[in-house]
Amino acid sequence: MDYDVQQLVWDTTRLYPDSRGPELAADFAAAEADVAGFRSSYAGKVAELDAPGLLAALTAFETLQERLARLGCYAHLLFAADSGDPTAQTLSQRVAEFGNKLGRDLLFLELELMEMPEERFTTLASDPLLAGYRHFLELVRRFRPYTLAEREERLLKQKRLTGAEAFSRLFDELSASFQFRLEVDGEEQELTGEELLGLLHHPDAATRERAFSAFLERHAEHSIVYGAVFNNMALDHGQELEIRGYRHPMEPTNLGNELPDAVVERLMAVTEENYPLAREYFRLKARLLGLAKLKNSDIYAPLAESDRKYTFAEARELVLAAYGACSTAWRPIVESFFSEGRVDALPRPGKSGGAFCMGITPHLPPYVLLNFTGNLRDVATIAHELGHGLHFVLAQEQSLLNYHAPLPLAETASVFGELVLTRHLLEQEGDRQVKIALLCAKIEDIIATTFRQNVLTRFEERLHRERAGGLLLAERIGELWWEENAQLYGDAVEMIEPYRWGWSYISHFIHARFYCYSYVFAELLVLALYRTYQAEGAAFVPKLEAILRSGGSQSPADTVRPAGIDLADPGFWQRGYDVLRELLEELRELLGEEGKGR
Numbered sequence: 157m158d159y160d161v162q163q164l165v166w167d168t169t170r171l172y173p174d175s176r177g178p179e180l181a182a183d184f185a186a187a188e189a190d191v192a193g194f195r196s197s198y199a200g201k202v203a204e205l206d207a208p209g210l211l212a213a214l215t216a217f218e219t220l221q222e223r224l225a226r227l228g229c230y231a232h233l234l235f236a237a238d239s240g241d242p243t244a245q246t247l248s249q250r251v252a253e254f255g256n257k258l259g260r261d262l263l264f265l266e267l268e269l270m271e272m273p274e275e276r277f278t279t280l281a282s283d284p285l286l287a288g289y290r291h292f293l294e295l296v297r298r299f300r301p302y303t304l305a306e307r308e309e310r311l312l313k314q315k316r317l318t319g320a321e322a323f324s325r326l327f328d329e330l331s332a333s334f335q336f337r338l339e340v341d342g343e344e345q346e347l348t349g350e351e352l353l354g355l356l357h358h359p360d361a362a363t364r365e366r367a368f369s370a371f372l373e374r375h376a377e378h379s380i381v382y383g384a385v386f387n388n389m390a391l392d393h394g395q396e397l398e399i400r401g402y403r404h405p406m407e408p409t410n411l412g413n414e415l416p417d418a419v420v421e422r423l424m425a426v427t428e429e430n431y432p433l434a435r436e437y438f439r440l441k442a443r444l445l446g447l448a449k450l451k452n453s454d455i456y457a458p459l460a461e462s463d464r465k466y467t468f469a470e471a472r473e474l475v476l477a478a479y480g481a482c483s484t485a486w487r488p489i490v491e492s493f494f495s496e497g498r499v500d501a502l503p504r505p506g507k508s509g510g511a512f513c514m515g516i517t518p519h520l521p522p523y524v525l526l527n528f529t530g531n532l533r534d535v536a537t538i539a540h541e542l543g544h545g546l547h548f549v550l551a552q553e554q555s556l557l558n559y560h561a562p563l564p565l566a567e568t569a570s571v572f573g574e575l576v577l578t579r580h581l582l583e584q585e586g587d588r589q590v591k592i593a594l595l596c597a598k599i600e601d602i603i604a605t606t607f608r609q610n611v612l613t614r615f616e617e618r619l620h621r622e623r624a625g626g627l628l629l630a631e632r633i634g635e636l637w638w639e640e641n642a643q644l645y646g647d648a649v650e651m652i653e654p655y656r657w658g659w660s661y662i663s664h665f666i667h668a669r670f671y672c673y674s675y676v677f678a679e680l681l682v683l684a685l686y687r688t689y690q691a692e693g694a695a696f697v698p699k700l701e702a703i704l705r706s707g708g709s710q711s712p713a714d715t716v717r718p719a720g721i722d723l724a725d726p727g728f729w730q731r732g733y734d735v736l737r738e739l740l741e742e743l744r745e746l747l748g749e750e751g752k753g754r
């Protein structure tokens with residue numbers, strides 16, 4: 157079989173044979189009928205259901221959600237693969253409107269569960285028959301104080317289509333439409349945004365800076381759109397906080413994540429206490445590159461001796477071997493993504509940037525999008541996304557309402573997979589220079605998933621808070637961004653001037669508010685888990701697998717407790733940074749400068 161990246165596009169026919177075929181049309185009709193039937197059976201009656209009745213309702217709800225998920229994910233896959241394709245555009249918009257309408261018709265279920273008298277709810281939630289849905293029921297109830305009447309909820313949801321969702325779509329389409337011409341290695345090239353960002357790994361400093369600048373400056377040229385999108389997303393959120401009575405911008409996210417505000421604040425505060433570790437690394441890297449001071453376009457620069465490129469087939473084998481080394485059962489799961497056409501790897505105009513893994517339902521396999529350019533970082537990204545894939549597959553024993561891991565745990569397998577890949581590569585490697593490069597890449601990666609994500613979260617907080625006081629000019633957003641980044645970089649890194657626009661391409665701010673701290677959470681959790689794995693070896697794998705298999709059936713704290721982790725322990729987060737400190741020491745040792753510069 158040929159795994160050449162050129163040919164590696166995903167096969168969506170297991171979802172629907174054709175975007176214009178009768179199967180798709182039939183499912184639209186069936187979904188509509190499902191929802192109408194569900195509504196007529198249960199609307200206004202949820203509070204009167206007994207345990208068997210509620211179980212039947214929840215099971216029916218899951219069945220109809222499965223169909224909606226299939227439709228939604230199919231449209232999303234087509235759109236992500238080519239947002240310029242008119243069929244994909246039309247279908248994606250149709251599904252968004254359709255899903256929104258049916259979603260409004262289904263709001264009553266959660267609303268009626270919330271309105272149920274406390275005593276009755278407690279009796280039902282503790283009924284053994286509903287044990288599999290207890291966590292779902294309790295999660296729904298958490299939002300009770302912030303929820304409005306059905307008519308109001310319906311209106312809010314309906315207006316999202318032309319509000320936040322419309323701005324989000326505009327953001328996606330504009331960002332995916334960019335094409336760049338840039339001279340690279342003496343040759344004028346046509347590049348996508350992703351390929352430009354890939355050039356941050358180019359050995360030549362001037363090329364890195366030119367590429368990053370060109371990327372950022374293009375965003376600056378569209379300051380009217382990006383300014384409007386960010387302002388309106390923040391205003392929209394601010395209004396929602398006010399309407400629902402939340403106390404601060406992050407509260408809905410924390411509530412959904414089942415994390416007390418204090419735990420999140422502690423996570424971020426400990427991260428900030430450890431910023432000096434990042435600066436220590438940046439100074440070290442500047443020396444390795446022979447620079448007086450690092451620019452932020454140099455952070456991912458390859459070290460001279462290790463400018464290694466990987467073919468897609470090599471990358472794939474490395475990732476498979478790394479997962480296989482953890483568990484022989486994992487390798488075939490990961491391999492099936494390639495053999496079953498569930499990976500799209502080639503960067504091209506119109507295709508969504510970055511990478512993602514999309515879990516659909518417990519009965520349909522997940523899909524992975526990559527933008528493979530051949531450097532070590534891309535290999536790590538494959539390991540990352542296939543970690544998500546493994547997680548989704550293992551969680552398939554859950555029913556749909558328990559399928560998706562809570563956000564703070566959603567990055568567990570992905571980050572673990574990256575770490576395992578690094579250790580695998582380090583063990584295989586005899587060459588000291590390559591080992592140094594690998595360690596640097598891992599440290600850079602940890603910095604990117606902890607410190608950088610913390611900077612992003614702090615910026616996002618300030619964006620929302622300041623927007624509450626009125627319109628933010630794009631320049632002001634740039635200032636907030638600059639100030640928050642300066643907290644991390646200090647005097648160790650010089651930010652290039654166009655980086656004032658660095659906020660404008662971070663899609664998490666648009667797609668998933670306050671998602672970024674989930675990366676910090678996951679990285680530190682995984683570093684702690686990995687330390688246990690190193691101590692316990694193969695005996696640890698079932699504990700990790702249990703976390704992954706549980707999907708979203710329990711709160712984060714309950715999910716990780718059997719693996720010996722207490723999220724309420726204030727010292728827990730520091731342990732993750734201790735692992736980073738050890739990696740830095742390992743690097744210094746390889747460089748032959750133990751203890752120097754400390």
Ligand SMILES: [Zn+2]
Pocket residue numbers: 540544567570
């Ligand atoms: Zn991820």
